[in-house]
Amino acid sequence: MAFQQLIFTLxxxxxxxxxxxxxxxxxxxxxLLIFSIFYIVWGSAADLFYVACEIAxxxxxxxxxxxxxxxxxxxxxxIVYVSGIALDLGFLxxxxxLNVWAGSPLPVPVxxxxxxxxxxxxxxxxxxxxxxxxNLLDFSLFVTFFPKFTSGPIVRFVDFQTRLRTLKVTRxxxxxxxxxxxVGLAKKVVLADSLTFLFTAATSAAAPSVLLAWxxxxxxxxxxYFDFSGYSDMAIGVGQMMGLxxxxxxxxxxxxLSVSDFWRRWHISLGAFFREYVxxxxxxxxxxxxxxxxxxxxxxxxxxxxxxSTLAFVVWGLWHFVWxxxxxxxxxxxxxxxxxxxxxxxxxxxxxxxxxxxFSGSLSSAFRxxxxxxxxxxxxxxxxxxxxxxxxxxxxCVLAALPLAKPVSVRLRSLVPALYPYLRVLWFTLLLLFSxxxxxxxxxxxxxYAGF
Amino acid sequence: xxxxxxxxxxxxxxxxxxxxxxxxxxxxxxxxxAPFEDVKAAVAETVVMDAMQEGDDAVxxxxxxxxxxxxxxxxxxxxxxxxxxxxxxxxxLKDVSGQQAVKDAVEARIATQxxxxxxxxxRQFDLLENHCVVEVRGNYVLFAVGATAExxxxxxxxxx
Numbered sequence: 170m171a172f173q174q175l176i177f178t179l180x181x182x183x184x185x186x187x188x189x190x191x192x193x194x195x196x197x198x199x200x201l202l203i204f205s206i207f208y209i210v211w212g213s214a215a216d217l218f219y220v221a222c223e224i225a226x227x228x229x230x231x232x233x234x235x236x237x238x239x240x241x242x243x244x245x246x247x248i249v250y251v252s253g254i255a256l257d258l259g260f261l262x263x264x265x266x267l268n269v270w271a272g273s274p275l276p277v278p279v280x281x282x283x284x285x286x287x288x289x290x291x292x293x294x295x296x297x298x299x300x301x302x303x304n305l306l307d308f309s310l311f312v313t314f315f316p317k318f319t320s321g322p323i324v325r326f327v328d329f330q331t332r333l334r335t336l337k338v339t340r341x342x343x344x345x346x347x348x349x350x351x352v353g354l355a356k357k358v359v360l361a362d363s364l365t366f367l368f369t370a371a372t373s374a375a376a377p378s379v380l381l382a383w384x385x386x387x388x389x390x391x392x393x394y395f396d397f398s399g400y401s402d403m404a405i406g407v408g409q410m411m412g413l414x415x416x417x418x419x420x421x422x423x424x425x426l427s428v429s430d431f432w433r434r435w436h437i438s439l440g441a442f443f444r445e446y447v448x449x450x451x452x453x454x455x456x457x458x459x460x461x462x463x464x465x466x467x468x469x470x471x472x473x474x475x476x477x478s479t480l481a482f483v484v485w486g487l488w489h490f491v492w493x494x495x496x497x498x499x500x501x502x503x504x505x506x507x508x509x510x511x512x513x514x515x516x517x518x519x520x521x522x523x524x525x526x527x528f529s530g531s532l533s534s535a536f537r538x539x540x541x542x543x544x545x546x547x548x549x550x551x552x553x554x555x556x557x558x559x560x561x562x563x564x565x566c567v568l569a570a571l572p573l574a575k576p577v578s579v580r581l582r583s584l585v586p587a588l589y590p591y592l593r594v595l596w597f598t599l600l601l602l603f604s605x606x607x608x609x610x611x612x613x614x615x616x617x618y619a620g621f
Numbered sequence: 622x623x624x625x626x627x628x629x630x631x632x633x634x635x636x637x638x639x640x641x642x643x644x645x646x647x648x649x650x651x652x653x654x655a656p657f658e659d660v661k662a663a664v665a666e667t668v669v670m671d672a673m674q675e676g677d678d679a680v681x682x683x684x685x686x687x688x689x690x691x692x693x694x695x696x697x698x699x700x701x702x703x704x705x706x707x708x709x710x711x712x713x714l715k716d717v718s719g720q721q722a723v724k725d726a727v728e729a730r731i732a733t734q735x736x737x738x739x740x741x742x743x744r745q746f747d748l749l750e751n752h753c754v755v756e757v758r759g760n761y762v763l764f765a766v767g768a769t770a771e772x773x774x775x776x777x778x779x780x781x
Contacts, residue, residue, distance in 0.1 A: 226632050233632065245622075256636065275646050277721075
């Protein structure tokens with residue numbers, strides 16, 4: 170079951186929201202856990218088995234190292250803590266890398282990269298005494314909370330606990346959640362899924378022309394953005410409907426002024442995780458330039474590896490590392506003098522080249538594709554039809570990726586205050602209708618980030 | 622330290638449970654060393670070609686969105702006309718990392734075909750619903766639709 174399926178949108182979610190509203194406050198957390206278990210089992214019973222084992226292992230690990238610490242066995246506590254982290258990472262590594270290389274592939278549990286990070290956050294926050302040991306129900310809910318389970322946003326344990334203590338369903342939260350969910354749904358099924366036509370035309374062509382190769386890369390940039398930010402919007406929206414607020418995961422990344430700025434706007438929760446649990450513990454930028462450079466390298470290598478097992482993902486991570494390092498030191502003063510109107514497209518271009526490594530799957534395919542983009546090895550397949558027929562859609566996507574919604578909404582509210590509530594309802598009704606039409610008229614397409 | 626032993630043992634239990642589960646699950650999904658041509662020949666013996674034709678790389682790209690040059694071998698038999706649903710697609714992967722992509726492509730193809738025949742092609746829809754086989758075994762993937770789909774599956778499993 171996925172957020173963008175008709176059965177979820179029209180039946181399961183409304184039923185769950187209505188049911189949840191009438192559940193007494195003290196029963197809300199158990200009911201949320203039941204929803205989450207149901208959501209996981211719907212995908213695969215094996216996934217629930219893995220998650221249950223991981224929950225049991227990490228909870229017992231936490232109890233053990235907290236007791237050891239309390240009794241003064243700090244060294245032993247550290248060993249237990251490190252063994253917990255190592256086993257969690259080993260579990261992730263097995264499914265993401267060794268499972269494939271060993272030649273005995275098992276289906277990768279849905280959301281393994283995300284729930285493993287939840288577990289790491291749990292152990293780290295407890296070990297660093299930022300939070301006390303929760304009861305098993307709260308911890309299980311933190312790991313399995315269904316809106317974030319498959320593709321995030323990655324929520325720190327300490328933040329989740331704070332919000333769980335004030336779990337409350339209100340009419341305002343539900344309304345905000347519904348509208349947020351509808352925006353995300355439209356992003357996914359109306360925009361992202363429609364862009365697959367151009368992207369597939371470019372990547373399945375034996376030898377794409379320069380035009381088709383650029384069109385495909387451009388389509389992928391927006392496809393990935395609307396796919397993943399659409400998912401995040403839906404996850405945040407469903408969370409709000411259940412009374413839990415999660416932080417933003419995207420902030421109009423394609424208007425970034427630099428690659429560093431891009432990473433403050435793209436998959437924000439992943440960047441925050443690496444900053445909190447890797448970059449800062451390594452010393453961050455407090456130990457001189459050389460050490461900062463090394464710390465950045467570690468973070469970007471891990472970011473690349475986290476996304477996939479092939480060398481192409483490592484190169485993608487290093488590509489961003491190189492640009493971030495350049496922006497931080499040699500290009501810093503030059504960038505300050507360049508106007509934003511120039512920096513935005515330049516940043517987009519750098520990110521676009523990075524996406525070629527991201528979607529190609531292998532280095533050879535990436536370089537072949539990049540070659541086609543500059544005319545080296547470009548073929549006879551012009552793809553003009555695919556590109557031209559997708560141009561209006563691409564234009565809509567470019568506009569939709571700009572931070573226009575809020576200013577337009579504010580302007581409308583001041584221009585026609587009496588009509589504004591009706592216009593808002595009309596807008597979200599239209600989004601729902603467009604989304605249903607798109608869902609009925611196409612086959613199911615999974616979220617790209619569910620694969621990570 | 623003895624008082625911590627129970628917790629040490631208890632936290633090892635879920636780890637062992639996962640390991641046992643992996644071992645059991647992996648046993649049916651090993652990489653096959655059988656040559657592609659041998660498996661193809663075994664499958665071909667059980668195929669009834671009346672309603673199918675061989676498809677080249679371009680057809681694979683068009684119907685599945687997959688690039689056959691990325692496989693060690695692939696063989697496609699696709700419907701002779703728009704009113705047929707019989708189909709066989711055999712793939713030997715270069716490595717198992719491509720397993721999920723092929724599986725997803727096959728499932729997307731099934732969904733597309735079902736949508737095409739839903740409501741008017743009763744026989745074709747029945748084939749897709751009840752005589753459709755998808756087998757993913759290590760580096761081999763088989764997709765078969767047709768009255769002899771079960772025979773094709775048996776031949777495939779014996780050959781790999």
